[in-house]
Every structure is written in C-alpha cells, then in structure tokens.
Amino acid sequence: MTILKTRTSRRTFLQATGAAGAAAGAAHLGGLTTAGEAQAAAAKGDGKTVVTKSICAQCPARCGIDVHTTDGRVHGIYGNPDHPISNGKLCPKGPLGLYVLYDPDRVKGPMKRTNPAKGRNEDPKFVPVSWDEALNTVAARLNTLREKNEAHRFALLFGRGWGASEVGVPINSFAALYGSPNVGIGHSSLCSDGSVLAKQCTDGNASYNSYDYRNANYLLMFGANFLEAFRPYNNNMQVWGYIRGDKAPKTRVTAVDVHMNQTLAAADRGLMVKPGTDGALALAIAHVILTEGLWERSFVGDFADGVNQFKSGQAVEPGAFREKWVHGLVDWWNAELKDRTPRWAAGVTTLAERDIVATAREFGSTRPAIALFERGAHNHSNGVYNGMAIHTLNALVGSLYSEGGLAYQMGPAYGDMPVKEDEFKDALSKPTQPRIDLKGHADGYPLAKNMIQEIPKNHLAGKPYKLDTVMFYMTNPVFSAPNATEWERMMKETFVIDTSPFPSETSMYADLILPDHTYLERLQDAPTYPFQGFPLAQLRTPAVKPLYDTKYFGDTLIEIGKRIKAPMAGYYKAIDNTENIIRHLAKGFEKQPGDNGVNSFESWKEKGVWYRKPYHWRQVRGDFFEWDGKAYAKAMSPEEVKAKLLKTPSGKFEIRSSYLEKNAAYVTRHFGMPAEKVGYPQWVEPRHTGGGDLHFITPKNALHAEGRSANMPHAIALMQPAAGGQRQTLMEMHPDTARARGIRDGDTVKVSTDLGSITAVVRVTQLTRPDTVVLPFEHGHWAHGRWAKGRGSFVDSIVGNQSDRISGMASYYTAKVKVERA
Structure with a gap:
C-alpha cells in the first residue's frame, strides 16, 4: 500500500499511528464524523466560547486572527480587529484553517519506515514509534557523522520560515554549532531571491520592500498579481478598496502580466507582455522619463545648465549631469538606455508602442508613484536585470523612502537569548566543506543566497559529495521544485526525515516522520513580512491543545540538539524549549512597549501583536529625515543615509552597480556582455528550456x-x-x-x-x-x-x-x- 491510496490503506495508516479513533477531531467539518460523535464531544464541555489571538498561516502575510473555540473545538476563524494587517478582515483562505487542523489525513505521531525500498508505488510500511526513539535515532545518525568528520553530509532544508522560535534560534544555532554548511538551506531561490538581489545590486538592501500604498497616486505592477497572489493579500484587498474608491485622487493602476487575471481586469490599463520581457518594457519607460524630462530632479539631480540633453540615440557628455542620490545615470544612458526606445520595446514585448509611451508618461508625471515586481518579472534567466530595470524606475521618480513610495521593513525590539551560541562551539563547529548547493562557490552560483534546487543534481553527481541524512521542514520539493522528479532519485539514496503534519510526496520517501503541530496548535513568534515599514511582531498562540502526538518543529530541533555529543548540547539545554525563547524575545518589549500597550509575554499573548508606529525615516523632495518622536524633523547626513538607508559603497542608488562590477568576471562569463557593462540595468534575452513553441x-x-x-x-x-x-x-x-x-x-x-x-x-x-x-x-x-x-x-x-x-x-x-x- 501507499499512504491513503485506498480505504484499506487509510485504515492501516491510522492504526499504525495508534490513533484510529482520533479522526473525531474533525467533527466540525461536515461528513467527517457521525452526529453521535459530535454530540458526545459537545456534551463534555460547558458551551463557553474562548477567543484566542493568533496568526494565520495560509500565506506569508501573517494576518492576525481571532480563533473561536467552544468545548475544545475550533469552529470559527476571523480577522483580529486590532491587528494592523488584518483589521478585522480575512481573505478567502483564512477561515479554511479548520481544514488544516481537522484534516482527517493528518499524521498522528512519530513513525519509522520498515520497507527499505522507496518509490511512488512502494508501501513505506510505517510503524509508530515513541518520540524518544525517534529523536534518539536522529541524534545517533548526526553523532556518527560528526565523529567521522562528515557533519557536512547532514542537510536541513526548510520552506516558509516564521520567526526566532524556529529559524532564528533552533535552526540558525544548529547551523553555527553542529558543523554542517547545509543546515538551514531555505527555499527562497524557489520564491523571491531575484527580487532581493535586484534591490541589493541597486540600493544595497538585500530584502523585500515595504510599500505605502495608501498614499501612492500611481501603481505600476510587473508580474505581481496584487489582487490574487501578492503579499499581504488580505491587506492588499483592503487598501485597494480605499485607493480605488474613497481616496481622492483615485490611485491609477497599470498592471503587467502574461494573462488576464483579477489584477489586470481591475486595473486602468492591463498590458499582456511577452514572458521574460518585463525588463525591456521598464527600460523603455525609463527612456521616455528621461527624454521627456519627467525625472524627479530633487532626488536624481539635473544638468548643470538645466537643459535636458537626453535625446534618443545620442550620448550625453560625461560630467554634464550633476547627480544627487543616484550613481551612474549618464553612464547608463550612454551604454544602454539611449537606444531603448518605446518602438524598440514594442518589438521585444509585442506591446503597442502607444501603450508603452502612455504608461511612461503617466508614471513619470504622477507623484508619488511605485513600480513593484515579483516572480512574473524575475522568474527567468534574465531576472535580476529585469528587476534592476524596474526598481530603477522608483529612483527616477524619487519614490524611495518617500510618502506614498517604498522602503524596507524594520525588525522588532526583541530581547536577547539567555546564552550565546559562541560559548558552545568546538573544533568541529566550523564547516570544512562547501555547501551541497554550491552557493558561494566558484563552481556554482557565488552571488546566490541559496540554491536549494541544485541539491539533488549535485548529490546524484557526488559534486561536491553525497548527502547521508536530509531533514525537511515546511517544504515538499518532490512536488514543488523544478525537475521535481530528480528529488525522488536523491531520496532513494539518503535517510530522509520529514516533519510535515500531513502526508506528502516527500513523506512517501521518508525513513522517519516527526510530525509538527499545525499552526492552530503552536506557540510561535512571527515578525511581519515586509508591510508598511514600522516594526511589527505577531504571536501565534495555541487555540487548542495538540490533537495528536505531534511536536512543534522548534522544540523537535532543540531536543535533537540536546542529544548531540558536543558542547552544543549545553546550549540547547540552556535554551530548553521554544516558550523560553519567546519569553526572552518579549523582554525587549519592556523597554519599547507597543502602541497597543504590549510590554511583556503575557500582554503579547493577550493582544496577539506588538507594533510601534511610525516608520523611522522619510525622504522629502531629496532630503532625508529621521523621526524624532514627534515628526520627521531630524535631518540626516549623507553618512547616515548610507549607513541606514542607501547601503551601497557610494551611499546612493546605484544605477551602475558596484556590487555587480565587483563580480564582473563571473557575470561576463555567463551573460557574454563586456565587463564594463555588467553593472547597468540592461536588456538580456531570456533563455528558455523545454524545447517547445x-x-x-x-x-x-x-x-x-x-x-x-x-x-x-x-x-x-x-x-x-x-x-x-x-x-x-x-x-x-x-x-x-x-x-x-x-x-x-x-x-x-x-x-x-x-x-x-x-x-x-x-x-x-x-x-x-x-x-x-x-x-x-x-x-x-x-x-x-x-x-x-x-x-x-x-x-x-x-x-x-x-x-x-x-x-x-x-x-x-x-x-x-x-x-x-x-
């Protein structure tokens, strides 16, 4: 059998976990239990409803939720009205958390594989084991690898990371102490690293942007399906109602994508661009902004004599332009942009030239304006150059750190941990081998943040070595990675540990399953994904006790850490558990109470969120100011701007990227362009796989x-x-x-x-x-x-x-x- 393949395998699966009767936990979902079971469960309670403040986990937005529980059963999930993201509202996914908690196919407890053969049609023959046996099994493998000086052959791969109580302390400390370079390889290379690198190349911030949508008068969206699949989806729909309804003037929207979706349908203009050519469109928009004199002079600068010398096809004399907060504008124009006309872009993108010109004029003449992009634009071989071209539009119109523009997210005022990991390192803590994904290696992708998709290929080739044990947390690459079936071949050769609370393609290849809690059963911190810039941290609080014999992943890793025969065991014993981590995090709120009064673990748990408004910095007509407690009144020096905001070597928005120029030899080798051109946003033809038409x-x-x-x-x-x-x-x-x-x-x-x-x-x-x-x-x-x-x-x-x-x-x-x- 395979898990859930037939009714028989379903019954066998439940028996294997020792929890065949536990499916009654799904009573609220119609048809999953009998009426008698539901009545018996309700009869045990007093009928009082408890509301627990928590955080949704249906997407990265981290909306605050009110979870309604009566007689120990969750029956409603609503938006927390006092949470800045949800504001009492949820998207269509939010209430469906009931399915997550009461999924009848959940893994009910730790299990080990008894059939060594692996494949889609192989029965894993899982049998239940105790948590002690499961944790000891993992620790024994990791101890053996360490004793053989092969710690690098252990990898821990994770998907969505939420906070310090899972990634920040358990995973990151394990990475620092155990000795494997492969602990904590995330999934961001499957998600948004193209966006992150484009920002790092230009303004020095390796992060996602925060956006002040409510005060923007123009939104230009490239491949970001704002009303369907762009974070934070729930709040996006809320702000859309305001900027397209009550706000005066109404925010104008141009959306760029390859098919008609909800965002294009609701926009003022929808441009269906040829896949992979978003950068060409952005270059043409920049061309029009410069040739028609629409750039924001207070931020960008101007010609010394005030006469616009940007003419299509004509170079500008070096030194004629006096830059203010940008670096390399004239060099970019001469090397790339002077020939990137709307007519040229129309030939590349297949869009009408008139639409390109109209979009450029609107965006360039409307203040404040935001150009934003996501996977649709940077999910191609030319993704970073596409992203750099789009992000440069924000510099040209002066939107960086401005009201109605875009900035970067501040972190929360967390407290320190009870011990420092440096005190628990030993001679084996420092990795001696490269990462399995070859991130940062000359033979791989030296500028990448991670390369999780390269792992099975490198393992199978033994380059740089073979993995022995692989642990998965909140990721299912057998289903979600490109050339996904390659992961199946890798997992046949490795000892696989899965932590999902649900059956998955990865768990079918697992040798050991250490099931996690669902998000409605967890105690977990979660700083906000980029939102409006001001610091914000949520707390996920269990709405019910765990329904089954599961364990929060952060605690699972801590317990494994305690069993490692090394000084690191002392670190995890001092950390003890994830609640202790969270209590120490909350101590930081004592000195910086939230706007809602949160100043302790208890008040954080009561409110579900800590935040402090406003965002600390603001750019106003080319001058930067810091919040002094009452207003944006503290003028910032260029040195302060460089240290806190435009974190490039020049302290400016680098249209000519020194980050890429430092790596010119590598970029040139792979893109074939002259070394002197690698730093500019530019048009590079995308390469396509597949062989079709x-x-x-x-x-x-x-x-x-x-x-x-x-x-x-x-x-x-x-x-x-x-x-x-x-x-x-x-x-x-x-x-x-x-x-x-x-x-x-x-x-x-x-x-x-x-x-x-x-x-x-x-x-x-x-x-x-x-x-x-x-x-x-x-x-x-x-x-x-x-x-x-x-x-x-x-x-x-x-x-x-x-x-x-x-x-x-x-x-x-x-x-x-x-x-x-x-």
Whole structure:
C-alpha cells in the first residue's frame, strides 16, 4: 500500500499511528464524523466560547486572527480587529484553517519506515514509534557523522520560515554549532531571491520592500498579481478598496502580466507582455522619463545648465549631469538606455508602442508613484536585470523612502537569548566543506543566497559529495521544485526525515516522520513580512491543545540538539524549549512597549501583536529625515543615509552597480556582455528550456495556501475563478492557438517538454496571449491527502531546472512546451 491510496490503506495508516479513533477531531467539518460523535464531544464541555489571538498561516502575510473555540473545538476563524494587517478582515483562505487542523489525513505521531525500498508505488510500511526513539535515532545518525568528520553530509532544508522560535534560534544555532554548511538551506531561490538581489545590486538592501500604498497616486505592477497572489493579500484587498474608491485622487493602476487575471481586469490599463520581457518594457519607460524630462530632479539631480540633453540615440557628455542620490545615470544612458526606445520595446514585448509611451508618461508625471515586481518579472534567466530595470524606475521618480513610495521593513525590539551560541562551539563547529548547493562557490552560483534546487543534481553527481541524512521542514520539493522528479532519485539514496503534519510526496520517501503541530496548535513568534515599514511582531498562540502526538518543529530541533555529543548540547539545554525563547524575545518589549500597550509575554499573548508606529525615516523632495518622536524633523547626513538607508559603497542608488562590477568576471562569463557593462540595468534575452513553441506559465492563485489548499474542498471549489477551474485547474489557451492545433474547449491535451509530459484540460479563452499557455500551480499531487490525490496536473515534473546566474533564482516560467490533443 501507499499512504491513503485506498480505504484499506487509510485504515492501516491510522492504526499504525495508534490513533484510529482520533479522526473525531474533525467533527466540525461536515461528513467527517457521525452526529453521535459530535454530540458526545459537545456534551463534555460547558458551551463557553474562548477567543484566542493568533496568526494565520495560509500565506506569508501573517494576518492576525481571532480563533473561536467552544468545548475544545475550533469552529470559527476571523480577522483580529486590532491587528494592523488584518483589521478585522480575512481573505478567502483564512477561515479554511479548520481544514488544516481537522484534516482527517493528518499524521498522528512519530513513525519509522520498515520497507527499505522507496518509490511512488512502494508501501513505506510505517510503524509508530515513541518520540524518544525517534529523536534518539536522529541524534545517533548526526553523532556518527560528526565523529567521522562528515557533519557536512547532514542537510536541513526548510520552506516558509516564521520567526526566532524556529529559524532564528533552533535552526540558525544548529547551523553555527553542529558543523554542517547545509543546515538551514531555505527555499527562497524557489520564491523571491531575484527580487532581493535586484534591490541589493541597486540600493544595497538585500530584502523585500515595504510599500505605502495608501498614499501612492500611481501603481505600476510587473508580474505581481496584487489582487490574487501578492503579499499581504488580505491587506492588499483592503487598501485597494480605499485607493480605488474613497481616496481622492483615485490611485491609477497599470498592471503587467502574461494573462488576464483579477489584477489586470481591475486595473486602468492591463498590458499582456511577452514572458521574460518585463525588463525591456521598464527600460523603455525609463527612456521616455528621461527624454521627456519627467525625472524627479530633487532626488536624481539635473544638468548643470538645466537643459535636458537626453535625446534618443545620442550620448550625453560625461560630467554634464550633476547627480544627487543616484550613481551612474549618464553612464547608463550612454551604454544602454539611449537606444531603448518605446518602438524598440514594442518589438521585444509585442506591446503597442502607444501603450508603452502612455504608461511612461503617466508614471513619470504622477507623484508619488511605485513600480513593484515579483516572480512574473524575475522568474527567468534574465531576472535580476529585469528587476534592476524596474526598481530603477522608483529612483527616477524619487519614490524611495518617500510618502506614498517604498522602503524596507524594520525588525522588532526583541530581547536577547539567555546564552550565546559562541560559548558552545568546538573544533568541529566550523564547516570544512562547501555547501551541497554550491552557493558561494566558484563552481556554482557565488552571488546566490541559496540554491536549494541544485541539491539533488549535485548529490546524484557526488559534486561536491553525497548527502547521508536530509531533514525537511515546511517544504515538499518532490512536488514543488523544478525537475521535481530528480528529488525522488536523491531520496532513494539518503535517510530522509520529514516533519510535515500531513502526508506528502516527500513523506512517501521518508525513513522517519516527526510530525509538527499545525499552526492552530503552536506557540510561535512571527515578525511581519515586509508591510508598511514600522516594526511589527505577531504571536501565534495555541487555540487548542495538540490533537495528536505531534511536536512543534522548534522544540523537535532543540531536543535533537540536546542529544548531540558536543558542547552544543549545553546550549540547547540552556535554551530548553521554544516558550523560553519567546519569553526572552518579549523582554525587549519592556523597554519599547507597543502602541497597543504590549510590554511583556503575557500582554503579547493577550493582544496577539506588538507594533510601534511610525516608520523611522522619510525622504522629502531629496532630503532625508529621521523621526524624532514627534515628526520627521531630524535631518540626516549623507553618512547616515548610507549607513541606514542607501547601503551601497557610494551611499546612493546605484544605477551602475558596484556590487555587480565587483563580480564582473563571473557575470561576463555567463551573460557574454563586456565587463564594463555588467553593472547597468540592461536588456538580456531570456533563455528558455523545454524545447517547445509555447511559453508555459504556472502561477499561484488566490486560494494557494502555502501548498495545502489542494486538500481543502472549499479551496478546490474556488481555485481558478477567472478561467472557471474548480475541481481541477484548467490550462488557459488562446482561441487562435487552439484552432491551429485542432483543440476545443474542454479537450484533454498532452503538454510536453524534453523532461516528459503531463495531461491537462484546456480552457479556450482570450485571457492569455497566443504564444502562452497558463496552468496554475496547485494540483497534480499523488500523496497529499484524499481530496488532493488524482486531481489536475503535476506541472513541475516538466519544468526544467534553470536558474538566473546572478541570483540563483529558479526560472519557473522559462519553459516552452509542445501541446497536442491527448
């Protein structure tokens, strides 16, 4: 059998966990328990409803939630009205947390594999084990590796990180103390590293932006589906209602994407761009802003004589322009931008020249304005250069750190830990081998933050070595990584530890399962994802006691740490548990109480959130100011701006990036451009994988809940509203494209690349470009629960593993496919 393959395997699976009767925890979800079981459970309580302040985990937004529990059963999840992100509201995913908690297919306790053979059709033959046995098994393997001086052969890979009580202390300290360079390799190279590197190259901040949408008068969005799949989705919908309704003047919006989605449909202008050419569009917009004199002179600077010398096709005399807060503008113009006209961009992007000019004039003449981008723009081999071109538009119109512009997120005022990890290091704590993903290595991606998608390829080749033991936390790369099936081959050769509370493709290859709590059972801190800049930290508090024999991942790792035969065991014994971590974090609030009065662990737990407004810095017409407690009245020196805001060597926004110029030899080798040009935002043709003739785009949508919504019936029913996909996602295909292939609406088609093929059901629609097919990433699971299994298409099995050579960002949208009737 395989997990949940049949009714018989379902029964056997529950028996293996020793919790066959525990499925009654799902009584609130219709049809999952009998009426008698539900009545018996309710009879045990007093009927009083308890409201617990917590944090949603259906996406990275981290909205505050009020969890309603009666008689020990959660029956409602609502937005916390006192939380700055949720403001009493939730997106459609928020209430579906009930499915997460009461999922009948949850793993009920630690289990070990008894069948050494691994494969999709192999029965793992899991049997239940105690937590002591499970933790001792892991510690024994890690101790053996350390004793053999092979600590590097242990890897801990994680997906969504939330806070200090899981990543900040347990994972990061394990990385510092155990001795493996592969502890704490995150999934950001599958998510947003292209964005991060583009910002680091230009303004020196290796982070995501915070945005002041409410005060912006123009939004120019590249590949960021603001109303469907861009964080924080819930608050985005709230602010949209204001900026497009009550605000005067109404914020104007231009949205750029490859198909018609909710954001393009609601925008003033929707531009369906050719995949991978967003950077060309941004360059042409910059060209118009300069040739028509629309740049913000108070921030950018001006010509010494006040006469605009930016003329299409003509170079500008060096020294003629006096830069203020930008570096390399004229050099950029002469080397790249003077020839990037709207007519040129129209040929590259297939957009109408008039639309490019109109967009440029609107964006360049409307203050304040924001240009933002996400995976749609940087999910290609030219992703960082696309991102740099787009982000430079913000500098040209003076939006950095301005009201109605964009900035960077401040961190919370956390307290210190009870002990310092440096005091518990030994001779083996410092890694002696490169990382398995070759991040930072000359043979790999030296500028990348991480390269999780390279791990199976490198392991299988033994380059630089083979892994022995791999632990997974909140990531399922067998399903979600490019060329996903390569992970299956790797896992056949390694000892796999999975920590998911749900069955998954990864758990089918696991040798040991150490199931985590669900988010409604956790005590966990979570600083905000970039929001409005001011510091904000939430606390996730258990709404119910754990339903099953599970353990919060942070505590699991701490318990393993206590069992390592090294000084690091003393560190984890002093840390003790994650509640102790959180209590020490909260001590920082004593000196800096939140605006809502939070000044302790107890008040943090009561309110669910700590925050302190306003954001500390503001740029006003080219001058920078710091908040003095009453107003933005403290003028900042150039040195202070460099240290706190524009963190580049020049202390300015570097249109000519010194970060890239320092690595010119590497960039030149992979992109083929002259070394003197590597630092500029520029047009680079994207490289495509797959060998087909149609671009293959696999976006997330509004009901994508961190990979869990495929097993949520309500989410499945609302999965693809624009194209009509419900019980399965539909592949959007333009009528002209379908007609040329003899394909009709509703046909099943074969979608192929050089890696293999999948099938999909076609929705013939003008919602997409003729050269592009769109099949949302969500379905195609073969081991994710009863509702997910056997539904839709496993898209990442045919997407090649190609990455941006600068950021290491996986190029999910770079594949080209062949489509024919099945």
